Amino acid sequence: MHLIDLIARKRDGGRISPDEWRTFAVDYVAGKFPDYQVAALLMAVYFRGLDDEETYALTGAMLDSGVRLDLSHLGSAAIDKHSTGGVGDKISIILAPLVAACGVLVPMISGRALGHTGGTLDKLESIPGFNTRLSLDAARAQVERLGCVLIGQTGEIAPADKKLYALRDATATVEAIPLIAASIMSKKLAEGLGGLVLDVKTGAGAFLPETERALELAQAMIAIGERRGCPVVVLLTSMDHPLGVACGNALEVEESLDVLRGGGPADTRELTLALGAEMLVLGGAVDDIGEARSRLEYTLNSGAALQKFRQVVEAQGGDPRVVDTPGEVLPQAAEQRMFFSHRSGFVQRVEPRVIGRGVIALGGGRTSMEATIDASVGFRILVKPGDHIMRGQPLAAILARDAAGAELGSACVKEAIIIGDEEPARVPLISHRVTGRGVETLTK
Numbered sequence: 001m002h003l004i005d006l007i008a009r010k011r012d013g014g015r016i017s018p019d020e021w022r023t024f025a026v027d028y029v030a031g032k033f034p035d036y037q038v039a040a041l042l043m044a045v046y047f048r049g050l051d052d053e054e055t056y057a058l059t060g061a062m063l064d065s066g067v068r069l070d071l072s073h074l075g076s077a078a079i080d081k082h083s084t085g086g087v088g089d090k091i092s093i094i095l096a097p098l099v100a101a102c103g104v105l106v107p108m109i110s111g112r113a114l115g116h117t118g119g120t121l122d123k124l125e126s127i128p129g130f131n132t133r134l135s136l137d138a139a140r141a142q143v144e145r146l147g148c149v150l151i152g153q154t155g156e157i158a159p160a161d162k163k164l165y166a167l168r169d170a171t172a173t174v175e176a177i178p179l180i181a182a183s184i185m186s187k188k189l190a191e192g193l194g195g196l197v198l199d200v201k202t203g204a205g206a207f208l209p210e211t212e213r214a215l216e217l218a219q220a221m222i223a224i225g226e227r228r229g230c231p232v233v234v235l236l237t238s239m240d241h242p243l244g245v246a247c248g249n250a251l252e253v254e255e256s257l258d259v260l261r262g263g264g265p266a267d268t269r270e271l272t273l274a275l276g277a278e279m280l281v282l283g284g285a286v287d288d289i290g291e292a293r294s295r296l297e298y299t300l301n302s303g304a305a306l307q308k309f310r311q312v313v314e315a316q317g318g319d320p321r322v323v324d325t326p327g328e329v330l331p332q333a334a335e336q337r338m339f340f341s342h343r344s345g346f347v348q349r350v351e352p353r354v355i356g357r358g359v360i361a362l363g364g365g366r367t368s369m370e371a372t373i374d375a376s377v378g379f380r381i382l383v384k385p386g387d388h389i390m391r392g393q394p395l396a397a398i399l400a401r402d403a404a405g406a407e408l409g410s411a412c413v414k415e416a417i418i419i420g421d422e423e424p425a426r427v428p429l430i431s432h433r434v435t436g437r438g439v440e441t442l443t444k
């Protein structure tokens, strides 16, 4: 195959056939195409799009570029959750052990930081020793023993997506519905799932900020799941401001532990319960959402979810002391600075993209495919839109490597948190629930 022909065809608005996508995925994984040509193809797809059949074919090609996790011998449905990406979104770290502690298998394959958003794998790797690169055999054995595993793609699972994901991140080609849909669904279908819950973000910090586009993405992923026999439930959730308080890798692990102990920020806990409830119902552990929420709340409050997390950390080579003494185990930033409000008023906005890019600028994200991450840096954002604040009140803590980083972080917070006189309208945390049967509007 000459990739240049595909690039030119897509650039001019043509279609790429299922066979061509299959060959492309196999050959790309085999190292037959240079990244500059694949980047050009991605950019052509970004501008020209893919139709439903092409998106389905690309998903299948990426899925078939690797092997699948077969959990059928375990006799119960495996369920996973994936988010389209946000700032401060640490829900996967909480949800996998929580749902597993409720008796549903969770073979979770997550991604790394993408664009301005953080990645579950990078966050987990802030726990010293935590290994997200298990082989499929080791992952299968862990699901069998503990009910859950938290890993990355390795070379075995949808390796074409693994390479494309990193390249998209470095070429400004993340924000395309077919590319996001194929990326997420290829990884998830490789897990041999009996059902999937997706958290599709909307709002200023989402890859697709407009509700209509987020719904389009939701429907694209539901359609792929249904054709592959995997029921998908989507919640459309707000990424209009960072989720929770902590933004930054180690900080988010610490906040996840707070939620696993039964506390944590209200929005983070609520989203965990809403997504977890869908997982328990899909997994057949309970009959309805109300019963699912009670089971999840009990499992958080009883310490069973935290205990499951401790087991997972230990099984994956991490330091289990992180559970009881995170401050002693997780990397700590050398410089901590508070940012205070220069006026009284209502918080109008906390711009998630500015905070997400701020984490990267502090060293907590990648600016190239090879870059390494400083897990200690980030922000604690102490206010939400709608809060009334007084002059001199702390708005955020900046955690940086040095004084220059703290200066840079202060400038980000100043740009991100906008204070005004009027109380702004509240944006619901969860706006829609979408399934193969249609779209429900919610007001939570």
Ligand code: URA
Pocket: 083, 084, 085, 111, 114, 165, 174, 179, 180, 181, 183, 184, 187
């Ligand atoms: N998460 C993924 O796995 N892929 C994307 O493209 C976006 C979010």
